[in-house]
Structure formats: structure tokens, C-alpha cells
Amino acid sequence: MLFMETILEEVSSAKPLRSKASGSPDASSSYCPPIPANCQFFTTTLRYANPSAFANLQGCPLHPEIRGLVLFYDLGDAILVQASVEGLSCSSAVCQNHFFAFHLHSGSSCAGTEREPFSLAGGHYNPEDCPHPSHAGDFPPLLCSHGIAWSAFLTDRFQIQDIINRTVILHEDSDDFTSQPAGNAGARIACGVIYQVEEP
Numbered sequence: 001m002l003f004m005e006t007i008l009e010e011v012s013s014a015k016p017l018r019s020k021a022s023g024s025p026d027a028s029s030s031y032c033p034p035i036p037a038n039c040q041f042f043t044t045t046l047r048y049a050n051p052s053a054f055a056n057l058q059g060c061p062l063h064p065e066i067r068g069l070v071l072f073y074d075l076g077d078a079i080l081v082q083a084s085v086e087g088l089s090c091s092s093a094v095c096q097n098h099f100f101a102f103h104l105h106s107g108s109s110c111a112g113t114e115r116e117p118f119s120l121a122g123g124h125y126n127p128e129d130c131p132h133p134s135h136a137g138d139f140p141p142l143l144c145s146h147g148i149a150w151s152a153f154l155t156d157r158f159q160i161q162d163i164i165n166r167t168v169i170l171h172e173d174s175d176d177f178t179s180q181p182a183g184n185a186g187a188r189i190a191c192g193v194i195y196q197v198e199e200p
């Protein structure tokens, strides 16, 4: 997938954060996350590590041009999630909403009806019976630029084995992080089933 290769190339060529005093990466800098205490760890993971699970996103019948890839890297204490999506409809006009709500759903299928695409994906993954947006499957929304969205984030709300054969859903609206049960995120416009990456 050319788009994905381009994104990964840009990620891997990004300059690491450097200490002004020494000119070398400074693991004790306040810029560094506590786990793992290495500023370059995440970009190195995205460049070289094998993801433990993945989902190919496919748009609904109204948005067949949407394609995406979500990768899950198991870091032990947390999961590093990388999402890239193309074919999104987002206006470049000022004051327009470019955010798309993004969640991990409990169901194992992207099947649905014409009226309710991907309805068999079920609700947000929520094994602890929490309110939204404290569901284990609640993710940061994706920000669209020129039809493309890319994001990487950490979550420690589940283990890899918890999410295999569940689903990732992209919604047409932003997540208000308040409304129950799903943040008033609107219709489901893309879906992908999460599969385990086979060991080489």
C-alpha cells in the first residue's frame, strides 16, 4: 500500500528530540514518556517492530473510497496503536469539523444493513461496564487533512488477546466525549475486523 509506505517513511525519518546541552538524545528529558523512557522508542517501534494485530478498514457503501490500516504493537505495559486512513471527505474551509470519531467495538463482524452499516460490530468494547468515553475501546478521534488521517497513540485499556476478532469503527461525526453511550458520533462509515499477525 503506497500510502502506508509513504507514511512509514516519513515517521522513520523524523528527527529525534535532542538535549540542547549535549546534542544527544536525553532520556531524562521532560519531553520523554515514562514508559519506556526513550524518546525514540515509539518511532523505532513503528519502523522496525512487527505489529501483533491489524485491521484493514473499508468504507461503507456510501463511502466506498475510504480505506485504512490500523496496527497494534504490543509494548507489554501498553499497546501502541497506529491508524492511517485515506479517502475521507473533509472540507478545507475554515471553521469546518475535520474530526472523525474512532472506536474499538465489541462485535466480530463488519456486516450490517443498508440502513445501518456495520451494525453487527456492536457497541464500544466495554468489559468493565464503564460510561463513555471510559470504555476500553474508546480512542482519540482522527483528524482529517486533505482526505487523509494518521494517528499514533498509547492505550493500556486492553491486551492484544482481548481484541482479536473484534472490530474498529470510524464514524462520520466527531466524538463529544460526553453523550451516552457512544459520544453522539453519528453513522458508521468504515469498519475493519482485527486479526492477529501470524508469527513468521
Ligand SMILES: [Zn+2]
Residues within 6 Å of the ligand: 103, 124, 131, 132, 133, 134, 135, 137, 138, 181, 182, 183
Ligand atoms: Zn465509548
